[in-house]
Amino acid sequence: MTTQSEGRLDGKVAVITGGASGIGEATARLFASEGARVLIADRNAERGPEVASQIGARFIETDVRSGEDVQAMFAAADEAWGRIDVIYNNAGVGPNEDNVRDCPEKTFDLVYDVNIRGVWLGMKYGIPHLERAGGGSIIATASVAGLVGLSGIAAYCASKGAVIAMVRAAAGEWASSGIRINCICPxxxxxxxxxxxxxxxEQTRRDWASLHPLGRSGEAIDIANAALFLASDASGYITGQQLVVDGGWTGPDSRYDTLTGRDWTQL
Ligand SMILES: NC(=O)c1ccc[n+]([C@@H]2O[C@H](COP(=O)([O-])OP(=O)(O)OC[C@H]3O[C@@H](n4cnc5c(N)ncnc54)[C@H](O)[C@@H]3O)[C@@H](O)[C@H]2O)c1
Structure with a gap:
Protein backbone atom coordinates (compact mmCIF):
# COMPACT_ATOMS: atom_id res chain seq x y z
CA MET A 1 0.00 0.00 0.00
CA THR A 2 1.37 3.42 -0.87
CA THR A 3 0.65 6.59 1.00
CA GLN A 4 -0.93 9.74 -0.40
CA SER A 5 1.65 12.54 -0.43
CA GLU A 6 0.66 15.24 2.05
CA GLY A 7 3.90 17.20 2.46
CA ARG A 8 4.48 15.66 5.87
CA LEU A 9 8.22 16.36 5.68
CA ASP A 10 8.06 19.76 4.02
CA GLY A 11 11.12 21.83 4.91
CA LYS A 12 12.99 18.94 6.51
CA VAL A 13 16.40 17.58 5.55
CA ALA A 14 16.85 13.82 5.92
CA VAL A 15 19.97 11.66 5.77
CA ILE A 16 19.28 7.99 5.02
CA THR A 17 22.00 5.33 5.26
CA GLY A 18 21.56 2.21 3.18
CA GLY A 19 19.29 4.25 0.93
CA ALA A 20 20.47 2.60 -2.28
CA SER A 21 18.21 -0.43 -1.95
CA GLY A 22 15.44 -2.19 -0.07
CA ILE A 23 13.94 -0.46 2.95
CA GLY A 24 16.27 2.55 2.69
CA GLU A 25 15.43 3.11 -0.97
CA ALA A 26 11.68 2.88 -0.34
CA THR A 27 12.09 5.35 2.52
CA ALA A 28 14.15 7.76 0.43
CA ARG A 29 11.46 7.71 -2.26
CA LEU A 30 8.68 8.25 0.29
CA PHE A 31 10.51 11.01 2.19
CA ALA A 32 11.26 12.87 -1.06
CA SER A 33 7.62 12.58 -2.14
CA GLU A 34 6.61 14.03 1.24
CA GLY A 35 8.71 17.15 0.67
CA ALA A 36 12.03 16.27 2.36
CA ARG A 37 15.41 17.08 0.90
CA VAL A 38 17.15 13.71 1.03
CA LEU A 39 20.77 12.61 1.17
CA ILE A 40 21.23 8.93 0.36
CA ALA A 41 24.41 7.51 1.92
CA ASP A 42 25.44 4.04 0.89
CA ARG A 43 28.41 1.85 0.08
CA ASN A 44 26.77 1.04 -3.23
CA ALA A 45 28.11 3.76 -5.53
CA GLU A 46 26.34 2.37 -8.59
CA ARG A 47 22.75 2.10 -7.48
CA GLY A 48 22.85 4.95 -4.93
CA PRO A 49 23.32 7.78 -7.45
CA GLU A 50 20.73 6.19 -9.76
CA VAL A 51 18.05 6.19 -7.05
CA ALA A 52 19.04 9.70 -5.95
CA SER A 53 18.74 11.13 -9.46
CA GLN A 54 15.30 9.55 -9.92
CA ILE A 55 13.88 11.35 -6.87
CA GLY A 56 15.84 14.62 -6.88
CA ALA A 57 17.97 13.56 -3.92
CA ARG A 58 21.73 13.68 -3.39
CA PHE A 59 24.08 10.74 -2.93
CA ILE A 60 27.31 10.27 -1.04
CA GLU A 61 29.36 7.11 -1.00
CA THR A 62 29.64 6.14 2.64
CA ASP A 63 30.78 3.18 4.68
CA VAL A 64 28.88 3.51 7.95
CA ARG A 65 31.67 1.65 9.75
CA SER A 66 34.00 4.59 9.21
CA GLY A 67 33.79 7.61 11.52
CA GLU A 68 35.43 9.73 8.82
CA ASP A 69 32.84 8.71 6.22
CA VAL A 70 29.95 9.32 8.59
CA GLN A 71 31.23 12.80 9.46
CA ALA A 72 31.64 13.58 5.76
CA MET A 73 28.10 12.35 5.13
CA PHE A 74 26.61 14.81 7.63
CA ALA A 75 28.89 17.61 6.43
CA ALA A 76 27.61 17.04 2.87
CA ALA A 77 23.96 17.43 3.93
CA ASP A 78 24.81 20.46 6.04
CA GLU A 79 26.71 22.10 3.19
CA ALA A 80 23.93 21.44 0.71
CA TRP A 81 20.98 22.55 2.82
CA GLY A 82 22.32 24.24 5.96
CA ARG A 83 20.57 21.94 8.42
CA ILE A 84 19.68 18.33 9.22
CA ASP A 85 16.36 17.34 10.80
CA VAL A 86 16.04 13.59 10.30
CA ILE A 87 18.65 10.84 10.42
CA TYR A 88 17.67 7.31 9.43
CA ASN A 89 20.48 4.93 10.41
CA ASN A 90 19.18 2.05 8.35
CA ALA A 91 22.22 0.41 6.68
CA GLY A 92 22.70 -3.14 7.87
CA VAL A 93 23.93 -6.56 6.86
CA GLY A 94 22.64 -10.06 7.50
CA PRO A 95 25.16 -12.55 6.15
CA ASN A 96 24.93 -16.32 6.52
CA GLU A 97 26.33 -17.05 9.95
CA ASP A 98 25.75 -20.75 10.64
CA ASN A 99 25.43 -21.73 14.30
CA VAL A 100 27.35 -19.99 17.09
CA ARG A 101 30.04 -22.69 17.19
CA ASP A 102 30.74 -22.53 13.46
CA CYS A 103 30.24 -18.82 12.73
CA PRO A 104 33.56 -17.36 11.50
CA GLU A 105 34.97 -14.52 13.61
CA LYS A 106 35.07 -12.23 10.59
CA THR A 107 31.34 -12.71 10.00
CA PHE A 108 30.61 -11.81 13.61
CA ASP A 109 32.84 -8.72 13.33
CA LEU A 110 31.15 -7.58 10.11
CA VAL A 111 27.68 -7.84 11.62
CA TYR A 112 28.72 -5.94 14.72
CA ASP A 113 30.65 -3.26 12.82
CA VAL A 114 27.86 -2.39 10.39
CA ASN A 115 24.80 -3.00 12.53
CA ILE A 116 25.99 -1.61 15.86
CA ARG A 117 29.04 0.60 15.27
CA GLY A 118 27.36 2.05 12.15
CA VAL A 119 24.25 3.05 14.08
CA TRP A 120 26.34 4.38 16.96
CA LEU A 121 28.46 6.52 14.62
CA GLY A 122 25.28 7.81 12.98
CA MET A 123 24.12 9.05 16.38
CA LYS A 124 27.53 10.23 17.62
CA TYR A 125 28.25 12.47 14.64
CA GLY A 126 24.63 13.29 13.76
CA ILE A 127 23.52 14.63 17.13
CA PRO A 128 25.56 17.88 16.96
CA HIS A 129 23.78 18.71 13.68
CA LEU A 130 20.35 18.10 15.19
CA GLU A 131 21.32 20.18 18.24
CA ARG A 132 22.15 23.06 15.92
CA ALA A 133 18.77 22.62 14.20
CA GLY A 134 17.06 22.86 17.59
CA GLY A 135 16.01 19.19 17.63
CA GLY A 136 15.04 16.44 15.24
CA SER A 137 14.38 12.75 14.82
CA ILE A 138 16.84 9.87 14.70
CA ILE A 139 15.56 6.49 13.57
CA ALA A 140 17.40 3.17 13.37
CA THR A 141 16.38 -0.07 11.73
CA ALA A 142 16.49 -2.86 14.30
CA SER A 143 14.54 -6.09 13.66
CA VAL A 144 12.21 -8.67 15.18
CA ALA A 145 15.52 -10.55 15.44
CA GLY A 146 16.29 -8.25 18.36
CA LEU A 147 13.09 -9.36 20.10
CA VAL A 148 13.00 -13.13 19.55
CA GLY A 149 15.76 -15.72 19.06
CA LEU A 150 16.27 -16.90 15.48
CA SER A 151 18.57 -19.91 15.13
CA GLY A 152 21.46 -19.53 12.71
CA ILE A 153 21.80 -15.74 13.02
CA ALA A 154 22.83 -15.21 16.65
CA ALA A 155 25.20 -12.32 15.89
CA TYR A 156 22.51 -10.59 13.84
CA CYS A 157 19.96 -11.08 16.64
CA ALA A 158 22.43 -9.70 19.18
CA SER A 159 23.25 -6.72 16.95
CA LYS A 160 19.59 -5.77 16.59
CA GLY A 161 18.98 -6.24 20.33
CA ALA A 162 21.89 -3.87 20.85
CA VAL A 163 20.31 -1.29 18.55
CA ILE A 164 17.09 -1.41 20.59
CA ALA A 165 19.08 -0.96 23.82
CA MET A 166 21.22 1.87 22.39
CA VAL A 167 18.15 3.74 21.21
CA ARG A 168 16.56 3.55 24.66
CA ALA A 169 19.70 4.83 26.38
CA ALA A 170 20.45 7.58 23.86
CA ALA A 171 16.83 8.80 23.87
CA GLY A 172 17.16 9.70 27.55
CA GLU A 173 20.38 11.60 26.93
CA TRP A 174 18.92 13.85 24.22
CA ALA A 175 15.23 14.25 25.02
CA SER A 176 15.78 17.63 26.69
CA SER A 177 17.47 18.84 23.47
CA GLY A 178 14.34 18.03 21.44
CA ILE A 179 16.03 15.09 19.74
CA ARG A 180 13.80 12.02 19.53
CA ILE A 181 15.47 8.65 19.02
CA ASN A 182 13.48 5.55 18.05
CA CYS A 183 13.90 2.36 16.09
CA ILE A 184 11.76 0.17 13.88
CA CYS A 185 11.66 -3.62 14.17
CA PRO A 186 10.63 -5.02 10.78
CA GLU A 202 8.92 -14.38 -4.95
CA GLN A 203 9.58 -17.73 -3.29
CA THR A 204 10.71 -15.96 -0.12
CA ARG A 205 7.54 -13.87 -0.08
CA ARG A 206 5.53 -17.09 -0.17
CA ASP A 207 7.71 -18.90 2.40
CA TRP A 208 7.59 -16.03 4.87
CA ALA A 209 3.86 -15.36 4.58
CA SER A 210 3.01 -17.99 7.20
CA LEU A 211 5.31 -16.33 9.77
CA HIS A 212 3.09 -13.27 9.74
CA PRO A 213 -0.46 -13.58 11.10
CA LEU A 214 -1.58 -10.87 8.67
CA GLY A 215 -0.93 -13.46 5.97
CA ARG A 216 1.81 -11.89 3.88
CA SER A 217 5.49 -11.16 4.13
CA GLY A 218 6.39 -7.50 4.63
CA GLU A 219 7.27 -5.01 1.91
CA ALA A 220 9.81 -2.21 2.07
CA ILE A 221 7.02 0.36 1.90
CA ASP A 222 5.54 -1.02 5.14
CA ILE A 223 8.74 0.01 6.91
CA ALA A 224 9.08 3.27 4.98
CA ASN A 225 5.61 4.26 6.20
CA ALA A 226 6.69 3.64 9.81
CA ALA A 227 9.88 5.66 9.21
CA LEU A 228 7.78 8.51 7.78
CA PHE A 229 5.68 8.55 10.95
CA LEU A 230 8.76 8.60 13.20
CA ALA A 231 10.43 11.28 11.06
CA SER A 232 7.37 13.53 10.99
CA ASP A 233 5.94 15.81 13.65
CA ALA A 234 3.03 13.35 14.02
CA SER A 235 5.29 11.28 16.32
CA GLY A 236 6.48 14.33 18.26
CA TYR A 237 5.70 12.79 21.67
CA ILE A 238 7.46 9.45 21.04
CA THR A 239 11.06 8.72 21.97
CA GLY A 240 13.13 5.76 23.15
CA GLN A 241 10.75 3.24 21.59
CA GLN A 242 10.85 0.34 19.17
CA LEU A 243 8.02 0.38 16.65
CA VAL A 244 7.38 -3.24 15.67
CA VAL A 245 6.17 -3.55 12.07
CA ASP A 246 5.94 -7.29 11.59
CA GLY A 247 2.47 -8.31 10.45
CA GLY A 248 1.88 -9.75 13.92
CA TRP A 249 4.90 -12.10 13.94
CA THR A 250 5.92 -11.32 17.53
CA GLY A 251 2.53 -10.37 18.96
CA PRO A 252 0.03 -13.22 18.97
CA ASP A 253 1.44 -16.60 20.08
CA SER A 254 0.28 -19.19 17.56
CA ARG A 255 1.31 -22.03 19.89
CA TYR A 256 -1.63 -21.06 22.04
CA ASP A 257 -3.97 -21.51 19.09
CA THR A 258 -2.45 -24.94 18.51
CA LEU A 259 -3.18 -25.81 22.15
CA THR A 260 -6.79 -24.63 22.07
CA GLY A 261 -7.51 -25.59 18.46
CA ARG A 262 -9.00 -22.08 18.26
CA ASP A 263 -11.98 -23.32 20.27
CA TRP A 264 -12.17 -20.69 22.98
CA THR A 265 -15.61 -21.69 24.27
CA GLN A 266 -14.16 -24.37 26.58
CA LEU A 267 -11.53 -22.18 28.30
N1 LIG B 1 14.87 -7.48 4.89
C1 LIG B 1 14.44 -7.90 6.07
O1 LIG B 1 13.72 -8.90 6.21
C2 LIG B 1 14.81 -7.12 7.29
C3 LIG B 1 14.15 -7.43 8.49
C4 LIG B 1 14.47 -6.72 9.63
C5 LIG B 1 15.44 -5.73 9.58
N2 LIG B 1 16.07 -5.47 8.41
C6 LIG B 1 17.09 -4.40 8.43
O2 LIG B 1 16.69 -3.41 7.52
C7 LIG B 1 17.84 -2.67 7.10
C8 LIG B 1 17.82 -2.53 5.58
O3 LIG B 1 17.92 -3.83 5.02
P1 LIG B 1 17.21 -4.23 3.63
O4 LIG B 1 16.36 -5.40 3.91
O5 LIG B 1 16.63 -3.04 3.00
O6 LIG B 1 18.48 -4.77 2.85
P2 LIG B 1 19.29 -4.24 1.58
O7 LIG B 1 20.48 -5.12 1.48
O8 LIG B 1 18.36 -4.14 0.41
O9 LIG B 1 19.73 -2.77 1.98
C9 LIG B 1 20.83 -2.51 2.83
C10 LIG B 1 21.60 -1.34 2.26
O10 LIG B 1 22.66 -1.05 3.19
C11 LIG B 1 23.85 -0.83 2.44
N3 LIG B 1 25.02 -1.12 3.27
C12 LIG B 1 25.43 -2.33 3.75
N4 LIG B 1 26.56 -2.19 4.44
C13 LIG B 1 26.88 -0.87 4.42
C14 LIG B 1 27.93 -0.10 4.95
N5 LIG B 1 28.94 -0.67 5.65
N6 LIG B 1 27.94 1.24 4.73
C15 LIG B 1 26.96 1.83 4.01
N7 LIG B 1 25.94 1.14 3.46
C16 LIG B 1 25.90 -0.18 3.66
C17 LIG B 1 23.75 -1.76 1.25
O11 LIG B 1 24.60 -1.35 0.19
C18 LIG B 1 22.26 -1.65 0.91
O12 LIG B 1 22.01 -0.61 0.00
C19 LIG B 1 19.05 -3.41 7.66
O13 LIG B 1 19.48 -2.77 8.84
C20 LIG B 1 18.48 -4.78 7.98
O14 LIG B 1 19.21 -5.43 9.00
C21 LIG B 1 15.79 -6.12 7.26
Whole structure:
Protein backbone atom coordinates (compact mmCIF):
# COMPACT_ATOMS: atom_id res chain seq x y z
CA MET A 1 0.00 0.00 0.00
CA THR A 2 1.37 3.42 -0.87
CA THR A 3 0.65 6.59 1.00
CA GLN A 4 -0.93 9.74 -0.40
CA SER A 5 1.65 12.54 -0.43
CA GLU A 6 0.66 15.24 2.05
CA GLY A 7 3.90 17.20 2.46
CA ARG A 8 4.48 15.66 5.87
CA LEU A 9 8.22 16.36 5.68
CA ASP A 10 8.06 19.76 4.02
CA GLY A 11 11.12 21.83 4.91
CA LYS A 12 12.99 18.94 6.51
CA VAL A 13 16.40 17.58 5.55
CA ALA A 14 16.85 13.82 5.92
CA VAL A 15 19.97 11.66 5.77
CA ILE A 16 19.28 7.99 5.02
CA THR A 17 22.00 5.33 5.26
CA GLY A 18 21.56 2.21 3.18
CA GLY A 19 19.29 4.25 0.93
CA ALA A 20 20.47 2.60 -2.28
CA SER A 21 18.21 -0.43 -1.95
CA GLY A 22 15.44 -2.19 -0.07
CA ILE A 23 13.94 -0.46 2.95
CA GLY A 24 16.27 2.55 2.69
CA GLU A 25 15.43 3.11 -0.97
CA ALA A 26 11.68 2.88 -0.34
CA THR A 27 12.09 5.35 2.52
CA ALA A 28 14.15 7.76 0.43
CA ARG A 29 11.46 7.71 -2.26
CA LEU A 30 8.68 8.25 0.29
CA PHE A 31 10.51 11.01 2.19
CA ALA A 32 11.26 12.87 -1.06
CA SER A 33 7.62 12.58 -2.14
CA GLU A 34 6.61 14.03 1.24
CA GLY A 35 8.71 17.15 0.67
CA ALA A 36 12.03 16.27 2.36
CA ARG A 37 15.41 17.08 0.90
CA VAL A 38 17.15 13.71 1.03
CA LEU A 39 20.77 12.61 1.17
CA ILE A 40 21.23 8.93 0.36
CA ALA A 41 24.41 7.51 1.92
CA ASP A 42 25.44 4.04 0.89
CA ARG A 43 28.41 1.85 0.08
CA ASN A 44 26.77 1.04 -3.23
CA ALA A 45 28.11 3.76 -5.53
CA GLU A 46 26.34 2.37 -8.59
CA ARG A 47 22.75 2.10 -7.48
CA GLY A 48 22.85 4.95 -4.93
CA PRO A 49 23.32 7.78 -7.45
CA GLU A 50 20.73 6.19 -9.76
CA VAL A 51 18.05 6.19 -7.05
CA ALA A 52 19.04 9.70 -5.95
CA SER A 53 18.74 11.13 -9.46
CA GLN A 54 15.30 9.55 -9.92
CA ILE A 55 13.88 11.35 -6.87
CA GLY A 56 15.84 14.62 -6.88
CA ALA A 57 17.97 13.56 -3.92
CA ARG A 58 21.73 13.68 -3.39
CA PHE A 59 24.08 10.74 -2.93
CA ILE A 60 27.31 10.27 -1.04
CA GLU A 61 29.36 7.11 -1.00
CA THR A 62 29.64 6.14 2.64
CA ASP A 63 30.78 3.18 4.68
CA VAL A 64 28.88 3.51 7.95
CA ARG A 65 31.67 1.65 9.75
CA SER A 66 34.00 4.59 9.21
CA GLY A 67 33.79 7.61 11.52
CA GLU A 68 35.43 9.73 8.82
CA ASP A 69 32.84 8.71 6.22
CA VAL A 70 29.95 9.32 8.59
CA GLN A 71 31.23 12.80 9.46
CA ALA A 72 31.64 13.58 5.76
CA MET A 73 28.10 12.35 5.13
CA PHE A 74 26.61 14.81 7.63
CA ALA A 75 28.89 17.61 6.43
CA ALA A 76 27.61 17.04 2.87
CA ALA A 77 23.96 17.43 3.93
CA ASP A 78 24.81 20.46 6.04
CA GLU A 79 26.71 22.10 3.19
CA ALA A 80 23.93 21.44 0.71
CA TRP A 81 20.98 22.55 2.82
CA GLY A 82 22.32 24.24 5.96
CA ARG A 83 20.57 21.94 8.42
CA ILE A 84 19.68 18.33 9.22
CA ASP A 85 16.36 17.34 10.80
CA VAL A 86 16.04 13.59 10.30
CA ILE A 87 18.65 10.84 10.42
CA TYR A 88 17.67 7.31 9.43
CA ASN A 89 20.48 4.93 10.41
CA ASN A 90 19.18 2.05 8.35
CA ALA A 91 22.22 0.41 6.68
CA GLY A 92 22.70 -3.14 7.87
CA VAL A 93 23.93 -6.56 6.86
CA GLY A 94 22.64 -10.06 7.50
CA PRO A 95 25.16 -12.55 6.15
CA ASN A 96 24.93 -16.32 6.52
CA GLU A 97 26.33 -17.05 9.95
CA ASP A 98 25.75 -20.75 10.64
CA ASN A 99 25.43 -21.73 14.30
CA VAL A 100 27.35 -19.99 17.09
CA ARG A 101 30.04 -22.69 17.19
CA ASP A 102 30.74 -22.53 13.46
CA CYS A 103 30.24 -18.82 12.73
CA PRO A 104 33.56 -17.36 11.50
CA GLU A 105 34.97 -14.52 13.61
CA LYS A 106 35.07 -12.23 10.59
CA THR A 107 31.34 -12.71 10.00
CA PHE A 108 30.61 -11.81 13.61
CA ASP A 109 32.84 -8.72 13.33
CA LEU A 110 31.15 -7.58 10.11
CA VAL A 111 27.68 -7.84 11.62
CA TYR A 112 28.72 -5.94 14.72
CA ASP A 113 30.65 -3.26 12.82
CA VAL A 114 27.86 -2.39 10.39
CA ASN A 115 24.80 -3.00 12.53
CA ILE A 116 25.99 -1.61 15.86
CA ARG A 117 29.04 0.60 15.27
CA GLY A 118 27.36 2.05 12.15
CA VAL A 119 24.25 3.05 14.08
CA TRP A 120 26.34 4.38 16.96
CA LEU A 121 28.46 6.52 14.62
CA GLY A 122 25.28 7.81 12.98
CA MET A 123 24.12 9.05 16.38
CA LYS A 124 27.53 10.23 17.62
CA TYR A 125 28.25 12.47 14.64
CA GLY A 126 24.63 13.29 13.76
CA ILE A 127 23.52 14.63 17.13
CA PRO A 128 25.56 17.88 16.96
CA HIS A 129 23.78 18.71 13.68
CA LEU A 130 20.35 18.10 15.19
CA GLU A 131 21.32 20.18 18.24
CA ARG A 132 22.15 23.06 15.92
CA ALA A 133 18.77 22.62 14.20
CA GLY A 134 17.06 22.86 17.59
CA GLY A 135 16.01 19.19 17.63
CA GLY A 136 15.04 16.44 15.24
CA SER A 137 14.38 12.75 14.82
CA ILE A 138 16.84 9.87 14.70
CA ILE A 139 15.56 6.49 13.57
CA ALA A 140 17.40 3.17 13.37
CA THR A 141 16.38 -0.07 11.73
CA ALA A 142 16.49 -2.86 14.30
CA SER A 143 14.54 -6.09 13.66
CA VAL A 144 12.21 -8.67 15.18
CA ALA A 145 15.52 -10.55 15.44
CA GLY A 146 16.29 -8.25 18.36
CA LEU A 147 13.09 -9.36 20.10
CA VAL A 148 13.00 -13.13 19.55
CA GLY A 149 15.76 -15.72 19.06
CA LEU A 150 16.27 -16.90 15.48
CA SER A 151 18.57 -19.91 15.13
CA GLY A 152 21.46 -19.53 12.71
CA ILE A 153 21.80 -15.74 13.02
CA ALA A 154 22.83 -15.21 16.65
CA ALA A 155 25.20 -12.32 15.89
CA TYR A 156 22.51 -10.59 13.84
CA CYS A 157 19.96 -11.08 16.64
CA ALA A 158 22.43 -9.70 19.18
CA SER A 159 23.25 -6.72 16.95
CA LYS A 160 19.59 -5.77 16.59
CA GLY A 161 18.98 -6.24 20.33
CA ALA A 162 21.89 -3.87 20.85
CA VAL A 163 20.31 -1.29 18.55
CA ILE A 164 17.09 -1.41 20.59
CA ALA A 165 19.08 -0.96 23.82
CA MET A 166 21.22 1.87 22.39
CA VAL A 167 18.15 3.74 21.21
CA ARG A 168 16.56 3.55 24.66
CA ALA A 169 19.70 4.83 26.38
CA ALA A 170 20.45 7.58 23.86
CA ALA A 171 16.83 8.80 23.87
CA GLY A 172 17.16 9.70 27.55
CA GLU A 173 20.38 11.60 26.93
CA TRP A 174 18.92 13.85 24.22
CA ALA A 175 15.23 14.25 25.02
CA SER A 176 15.78 17.63 26.69
CA SER A 177 17.47 18.84 23.47
CA GLY A 178 14.34 18.03 21.44
CA ILE A 179 16.03 15.09 19.74
CA ARG A 180 13.80 12.02 19.53
CA ILE A 181 15.47 8.65 19.02
CA ASN A 182 13.48 5.55 18.05
CA CYS A 183 13.90 2.36 16.09
CA ILE A 184 11.76 0.17 13.88
CA CYS A 185 11.66 -3.62 14.17
CA PRO A 186 10.63 -5.02 10.78
CA UNK A 187 9.42 -8.57 10.33
CA UNK A 188 10.46 -10.48 7.20
CA UNK A 189 10.82 -8.09 4.25
CA UNK A 190 11.67 -9.75 0.95
CA UNK A 191 13.14 -6.54 -0.40
CA UNK A 192 15.43 -8.17 -2.86
CA UNK A 193 17.92 -5.79 -4.28
CA UNK A 194 20.67 -6.38 -1.77
CA UNK A 195 19.20 -8.72 0.76
CA UNK A 196 18.12 -11.53 -1.56
CA UNK A 197 19.03 -12.47 -5.10
CA UNK A 198 16.28 -11.34 -7.49
CA UNK A 199 15.31 -14.92 -8.37
CA UNK A 200 14.55 -15.82 -4.76
CA UNK A 201 12.26 -12.92 -3.89
CA GLU A 202 8.92 -14.38 -4.95
CA GLN A 203 9.58 -17.73 -3.29
CA THR A 204 10.71 -15.96 -0.12
CA ARG A 205 7.54 -13.87 -0.08
CA ARG A 206 5.53 -17.09 -0.17
CA ASP A 207 7.71 -18.90 2.40
CA TRP A 208 7.59 -16.03 4.87
CA ALA A 209 3.86 -15.36 4.58
CA SER A 210 3.01 -17.99 7.20
CA LEU A 211 5.31 -16.33 9.77
CA HIS A 212 3.09 -13.27 9.74
CA PRO A 213 -0.46 -13.58 11.10
CA LEU A 214 -1.58 -10.87 8.67
CA GLY A 215 -0.93 -13.46 5.97
CA ARG A 216 1.81 -11.89 3.88
CA SER A 217 5.49 -11.16 4.13
CA GLY A 218 6.39 -7.50 4.63
CA GLU A 219 7.27 -5.01 1.91
CA ALA A 220 9.81 -2.21 2.07
CA ILE A 221 7.02 0.36 1.90
CA ASP A 222 5.54 -1.02 5.14
CA ILE A 223 8.74 0.01 6.91
CA ALA A 224 9.08 3.27 4.98
CA ASN A 225 5.61 4.26 6.20
CA ALA A 226 6.69 3.64 9.81
CA ALA A 227 9.88 5.66 9.21
CA LEU A 228 7.78 8.51 7.78
CA PHE A 229 5.68 8.55 10.95
CA LEU A 230 8.76 8.60 13.20
CA ALA A 231 10.43 11.28 11.06
CA SER A 232 7.37 13.53 10.99
CA ASP A 233 5.94 15.81 13.65
CA ALA A 234 3.03 13.35 14.02
CA SER A 235 5.29 11.28 16.32
CA GLY A 236 6.48 14.33 18.26
CA TYR A 237 5.70 12.79 21.67
CA ILE A 238 7.46 9.45 21.04
CA THR A 239 11.06 8.72 21.97
CA GLY A 240 13.13 5.76 23.15
CA GLN A 241 10.75 3.24 21.59
CA GLN A 242 10.85 0.34 19.17
CA LEU A 243 8.02 0.38 16.65
CA VAL A 244 7.38 -3.24 15.67
CA VAL A 245 6.17 -3.55 12.07
CA ASP A 246 5.94 -7.29 11.59
CA GLY A 247 2.47 -8.31 10.45
CA GLY A 248 1.88 -9.75 13.92
CA TRP A 249 4.90 -12.10 13.94
CA THR A 250 5.92 -11.32 17.53
CA GLY A 251 2.53 -10.37 18.96
CA PRO A 252 0.03 -13.22 18.97
CA ASP A 253 1.44 -16.60 20.08
CA SER A 254 0.28 -19.19 17.56
CA ARG A 255 1.31 -22.03 19.89
CA TYR A 256 -1.63 -21.06 22.04
CA ASP A 257 -3.97 -21.51 19.09
CA THR A 258 -2.45 -24.94 18.51
CA LEU A 259 -3.18 -25.81 22.15
CA THR A 260 -6.79 -24.63 22.07
CA GLY A 261 -7.51 -25.59 18.46
CA ARG A 262 -9.00 -22.08 18.26
CA ASP A 263 -11.98 -23.32 20.27
CA TRP A 264 -12.17 -20.69 22.98
CA THR A 265 -15.61 -21.69 24.27
CA GLN A 266 -14.16 -24.37 26.58
CA LEU A 267 -11.53 -22.18 28.30
N1 LIG B 1 14.87 -7.48 4.89
C1 LIG B 1 14.44 -7.90 6.07
O1 LIG B 1 13.72 -8.90 6.21
C2 LIG B 1 14.81 -7.12 7.29
C3 LIG B 1 14.15 -7.43 8.49
C4 LIG B 1 14.47 -6.72 9.63
C5 LIG B 1 15.44 -5.73 9.58
N2 LIG B 1 16.07 -5.47 8.41
C6 LIG B 1 17.09 -4.40 8.43
O2 LIG B 1 16.69 -3.41 7.52
C7 LIG B 1 17.84 -2.67 7.10
C8 LIG B 1 17.82 -2.53 5.58
O3 LIG B 1 17.92 -3.83 5.02
P1 LIG B 1 17.21 -4.23 3.63
O4 LIG B 1 16.36 -5.40 3.91
O5 LIG B 1 16.63 -3.04 3.00
O6 LIG B 1 18.48 -4.77 2.85
P2 LIG B 1 19.29 -4.24 1.58
O7 LIG B 1 20.48 -5.12 1.48
O8 LIG B 1 18.36 -4.14 0.41
O9 LIG B 1 19.73 -2.77 1.98
C9 LIG B 1 20.83 -2.51 2.83
C10 LIG B 1 21.60 -1.34 2.26
O10 LIG B 1 22.66 -1.05 3.19
C11 LIG B 1 23.85 -0.83 2.44
N3 LIG B 1 25.02 -1.12 3.27
C12 LIG B 1 25.43 -2.33 3.75
N4 LIG B 1 26.56 -2.19 4.44
C13 LIG B 1 26.88 -0.87 4.42
C14 LIG B 1 27.93 -0.10 4.95
N5 LIG B 1 28.94 -0.67 5.65
N6 LIG B 1 27.94 1.24 4.73
C15 LIG B 1 26.96 1.83 4.01
N7 LIG B 1 25.94 1.14 3.46
C16 LIG B 1 25.90 -0.18 3.66
C17 LIG B 1 23.75 -1.76 1.25
O11 LIG B 1 24.60 -1.35 0.19
C18 LIG B 1 22.26 -1.65 0.91
O12 LIG B 1 22.01 -0.61 0.00
C19 LIG B 1 19.05 -3.41 7.66
O13 LIG B 1 19.48 -2.77 8.84
C20 LIG B 1 18.48 -4.78 7.98
O14 LIG B 1 19.21 -5.43 9.00
C21 LIG B 1 15.79 -6.12 7.26
Missing amino acids: GGIATGQGWLPEERI
